[in-house]
Amino acid sequence: MSAADAIVIGGGVMGLFTALHLADQGAGRVVLLEKRYLGAGSSGKSGAILRQHYSHETTVRMSRESLLFYREFTEQYGRDIGFRQTGMLFTCHAGDRAALDGNVALQRGLGVDVDVLDHLQLTDLEPRARFEADAIGAFERESGFVDPAAAMAAVAELGRERGVDVREGAEVVDVLVDGDAGVRGVRLADGDTIASDVVVNAGGPWAGRLCRRLGIDVPLTAIRPEQAFFKPPEVQGPERIVCGDLLTGLYWKPEMAGWTRVGKMAYDGDAVVDDPDRYDEGVSDAFITECRDRIVDRLPHYADAVSWGGCAALYTVTPDAHALIGAVEGIPGLYLASGFSGHGFKMGPAVGCGLAALITGAEGGSFDPAFFAVDRFAHGRAVSTSYEYGILG
Ligand SMILES: Cc1cc2nc3c(=O)[nH]c(=O)nc-3n(C[C@H](O)[C@H](O)[C@H](O)COP(=O)(O)OP(=O)(O)OC[C@H]3O[C@@H](n4cnc5c(N)ncnc54)[C@H](O)[C@@H]3O)c2cc1C
Structure with a gap:
């Protein structure tokens, strides 16, 4: 059995940015596990439109923070991500x-x-x-867009340079939990296990399935x-x-x-x-x-x-067309980032920075954990939007 300080499940835009920021914020040894290839889920087929028209301060701030990050990316890191x-x-x-x-x-x-x-x-x-x-x-x-495949490849490369262990063809079949003590690691399809006290489920459309295997019912469709x-x-x-x-x-x-x-x-x-x-x-x-x-x-x-x-x-x-991002109640060390409801790519940089900060205690930019709380529906705090089209946010 190997060990990591933090494990991120999913090589889509959310997993990649979260792993990158965990490494940047000094989380220690970070392993990203992707069952197929980077972008195999929603991110690879994304329109990757970057716009800032949203109904809430949090989402306008996050889309703006992310747009500026994508816009400056090539100059800052010397890699072309097709920003237009x-x-x-x-x-x-x-x-x-x-x-x-x-x-x-x-x-x-x-x-x-x-x-x-x-x-x-x-x-x-x-x-x-x-x-x-x-x-x-x-x-x-x-506003505009990026090339999603180029952006993910560049973020993965940055992550690797900062020490993130990015593994493709590595499917997580179980998140290991030890009663009230919480997360203990993951088991992979090849039978290997990796020990860790922190696991981030950024499994996109598969994230709900991983949660349900742990007996957690999250409203992800x-x-x-x-x-x-x-x-x-x-x-x-x-x-x-x-x-x-x-x-x-x-x-x-x-x-x-x-x-x-x-x-x-x-x-x-x-x-x-x-x-x-x-x-x-x-x-x-x-x-x-x-x-x-x-x-x-x-x-x-x-x-x-x-x-x-x-x-x-x-x-x-999700029922209110906004993502579930943050700690999963009842399982210490388990975090979720999914349910981006067709408008997540533009938010990737801000989500990664904010979620990593929630884990490490660092400064988390414009991300607001209460707004995206995983259990907000149980507390009557669904997000409302200005138009009848929820995807607009
Ligand atoms: C057609 C389309 C157009 C879109 N257009 C826009 C747009 O213009 N602007 C915008 O902002 N957003 C857009 N979106 C939304 C945006 O692309 C998504 O919100 C975002 O890509 C979600 O990223 P993710 O990392 O959460 O999920 P994903 O990209 O689905 O990544 C999840 C990854 O986890 C992996 N995985 C799952 N389970 C496991 C496991 N057990 N073990 C290991 N790996 C696992 C999967 O293989 C996958 O690669 C669009 C989406 C689509 C589909």
Whole structure:
């Protein structure tokens, strides 16, 4: 049996950032265990959009802290993570004006560069689009996206340089617990065990299964959203931007390969996946057709967009569309970070720093443990959001 000061389960964006910050904060020997390969879960297929439009101070602060980290990453660490500052536009109906204004005021108070636009200003920003007279929007200039695979590879490399033992092909089958004394380590699929008093479950869609094996019932559900990819027709206009459009119910973004990724804002119609190891990774014709029909209402030139298919992926959702991050009550030494409900990638740096600080006692940036408390539903402290789309946060 080997030993570690802290074990992190999961080589997605959350596990990688948590392991990196644990090492940075002097946690000692940190081992990260990934059962397949880095990014094998939700993170590898993420749109990795970095935006700051949220309904709460904590989430605006965390998305901003993380955006600035991603933006400075290449200069700071000399590795390209594909950061693109395209700007991000939110559009909604004038009926949502109070929600939009409230979020924008919150953002401005926290240093976000954002403007509210009417339908004429929206047309100036995206002349290829057709906007309803009662459409309004909020445009964040500094927002954009990263290349998720490049970002994870770079963070893993940084972690290794700081001494994190990153192991791929290492599946945890059991978290070992010794009664009230709490966590004692993990058992791997090959029969090996690693002793540790600290275990972080950052297992994404699999995190709930690991908890249930310990008799802990957490409200985590894996669902299967689909994504469509189109070749953007060549129509004169400014650089493409990232858009979240409550009027068409879609979001879209330039992909690294030059495509446009299109997905739905709402996930309540997505299928529940009981076994994240076995789900249909393909995309349906019906989804591609629906995305094309809807995006054409906003961007008419997409009527001629060539379809490049798409893919299905997994979100891990909670009842209030916000993650469960922190200590698991009743099992000292066990921590959870899952349930990012389709909008976690942008928060990775702040989550990793905050969760590691909760463990080491260091300074934890903008993360607020009470906001994300694992047991908040039992105490009537579910998070509410300004819009009906929980994924917006
Ligand atoms: C299609 C799609 C688009 C998205 N777009 C955006 C976006 O634009 N912006 C944004 O902010 N967020 C977005 N998200 C959400 C974001 O990607 C997720 O919130 C984030 O990636 C979750 O990361 P994670 O580390 O918690 O989980 P995961 O990436 O799923 O990582 C969990 C890892 O744990 C491993 N694992 C599980 N069980 C075990 C075990 N027993 N032993 C060892 N390893 C184990 C898995 O193999 C996996 O690699 C999107 C998600 C999807 C699916």
